[in-house]
Amino acid sequence: MEASSTIRNMLANNRIVVPTYQRAYAWDTPAEGSTRVSQTAVFLSDLEAYRSSNSRSPYYFGHFLFEQTQGEYRVIDGQQRLTTITLFLAALFACLQAKRALTEDEQDCYKDMIKRESQIRFKTVGYDNQTFVDYVINQSRTVAPASLTTSAQRLINAFDFFKKKLGSQPEAFLTDMLRIVSQASCSTHPVRDEAEAIQMFIFQNNRGKRPSNLEVVKAQFMYAIHLHSEDQEARDNLIEEIQNRFETIYKSISAIDYRINEDDVLQHTLRVHFNSLWESGALDRIEKMLTAESPLEFVKDFTSSLAISFEHLTAFFGADERSSFPIHSLVSLGGIGIVLPFILKAYRFGLPLPDKNQLCVVFESLIIRHRLIGTRADITSRINDTYEAFTSDAPAIGPILENIERLKTVGSGWWAYWNNEKLAEALEWGIRHSTARHLLWKYEVHLEGQGQRGYEPRRNDDIKRPELEHIAPTTEPTASPHGYGAYDETFKSEYLNCLGNYLLVSKSHNCAVGNIPFSEKLETYQHNFQQREIAKFVSAGSIWDQNAIQIRHDKIVATLMAEL
Structure with missing residues (x-):
């Protein structure tokens, strides 16, 4: 050429x-x-x-x-x-x-x-x-x-x-x-x-587009093998092994694309490999290991560990997420990076699916609390000790469940940021829409499951392009009477943006109803359980006012408190 x-x-x-x-x-x-x-x-x-x-x-x-x-x-x-x-x-x-x-x-x-x-x-x-x-x-x-x-x-x-x-x-x-x-x-x-x-x-820096950390690590490993191998045969055997590992890794990346970034998997694997949630700066850590004693042993062990992580996350985000509702629920929440090292350990230790499900349930509750309550409390410092104690020699999930339960029930002090009392307070105020959508989906699952035997919970992705609708619009309709009660300062500041006035609808449904009068809007609420339930909360004269919102809000909060 x-x-x-x-x-x-x-x-x-x-x-x-x-x-x-x-x-x-x-x-x-x-x-x-x-x-x-x-x-x-x-x-x-x-x-x-x-x-x-x-x-x-x-x-x-x-x-x-x-x-x-x-x-x-x-x-x-x-x-x-x-x-x-x-x-x-x-x-x-x-x-x-x-x-x-x-x-x-x-x-x-x-x-x-x-x-x-x-x-x-x-x-x-x-x-x-x-x-x-x-x-x-x-x-x-x-x-x-x-x-x-x-x-x-x-x-x-x-x-x-x-x-x-x-x-x-x-x-x-x-x-x-x-x-x-x-x-x-x-x-x-x-x-x-x-x-x-x-x-x-x-x-090489091609047109300013930097390769991923994972690609850099792969190249560093291959170069370390060339640099430190004692003989040709040992070099060729280790290169073949690393190539085979990365073939498996890249196949896994194809399977879990859009679910998790490959560099995040690299970071989580470091946290598993060195048994600490405080591990950060993957490239610096790996470069340090390659200049220490026995770099080729680290290359071999860590590449194997990396391939195992990708293999397990392929199962977690793939077949297991499709078959297990607790896993699906945690994955649907998103932003779950802090708990994935626990999940990876659970797979490595061969824990049964019921144990993995329990971990997903308690961690979903913890992440939701962390988001809703919005304190400066650091989540890593509250779970790292439990993480480090979770080993192949002590693979029981009991201490993890106990630690999170303590965070939910402790009465006061440094550990009380995410307790039940603080959660109840947080549910009373405005909630970010992405989190509110997740909570209302959980509420929908609760409503659907009431009194049913052999019930299969509705998956989050069964809802086509879900959005939050304000039942009482944020802008008062010009038509009168509109059926939403008085838009006074109390109504606008305390009732419009709360769970009681939020409704889970599809995007097309949300666009269709807009600011129409409540009586017309109510007729469209036929597509899921929480929509059909709205009529039960309506005041006399079909008015959606602060009283109706409060009754519905209290019911949703009570349901969530029982589940979270």
Whole structure:
């Protein structure tokens, strides 16, 4: 490869592969009708902007770093861009062929950049490559397989996105785009020494976008192996082991994407590995361990620990969250990072599901109290001792439950910030909408479950785009009579923004009712138990006033106090 090249020349006559221990495809594609910015949409809009600019300089795709091995180039840095370029070109050729036969030069371009006979120019990670070949390169499948990794689904989504966008364009647009991409400039740096390639990845800063901490740690580990291994065989064996661990890790990342950030998993694993919730600054801690005695032992042990964390979180956020209501409830609350080290330990110690469920119930209660009461009290200092005592030699959850129960019931002093008395006070005042939505969902579950045998609780995600509606609107309706009682200062300051006046509705329902009179609004309250229950609280004459709000508020608070 030449140091300064074009995309076509870089791909031509070369076999470029993504190593299995590298991250799989991670770029997002906008959903149908979505206005959210995604990497693939930006990729396309950048090319369109360049085409409109009439620039005389070639488009620049950045720098690519490769490890040159016998017969192939392994991508060290730039694989997300290179994958997207291949997806775009495959879609472009498909759209162009749908309009007419390719010219001789276009056929040569296809052979250089996509496939010449059986030789495919670019290969993604092994576990996604068959889908990539079938759906994108050969296009022998038009329906996605039933079972896909998240990264494989992203490949399909990006390819379909490009096909749809390009398919609606005239022929001249497609030929312009083929010229722009194939002639786009790039710089490459192939190295034969893997240690050098890893070092370059650690220090490279591509267009100011920094790699994740997890990617940096992986590179640091690989470099440490090259630096400290005593002989070639030991080095090769440990590299293979670390590569296999990271292949497992990246598969897990695909499974739990959007649930938890990979760097947060790294941080939580440090807290498990060193048995302290005070662990922070992952890169500094790991760098320190790599300069201490026995760095390779740490690399081996911690990589194993990291892979186990990802494996357990895949189960926690996946099958277990779908089958266990307490886990689902805690996950739905969000912002649960402080308790995940406890959860990871519970999985590592092989605790049964009922124990995990109990942990989720008590920690959900603790996090809600912490959010509602809003003190400066530090949650870590109140649970770290219990965390450190929770070990494989003493895996019982009893001390954890007792500690949290003490926090809920202690009468006064330093430990009393989140007791039941403070919780009851906090529930009387305005509550952040995200937390109030969660509380009203819990109330809905309570109402649905009353008197029912074999009841399966309603999942939070069963409610389509849930929102909070103010039953009595925050702005007094102009129509009179409107049925909401007198909008005096007491009503506005104490009753409008409390749980008694909040109602869980769908977004479409909320938009539909707005500031209409209460009698009309009441007729729409038919979609869940708490909506249908509103009629029971209404004062004589169907007036939703402060008395009705107070009665409902007291009932909701009593229910929550019993559960939290």
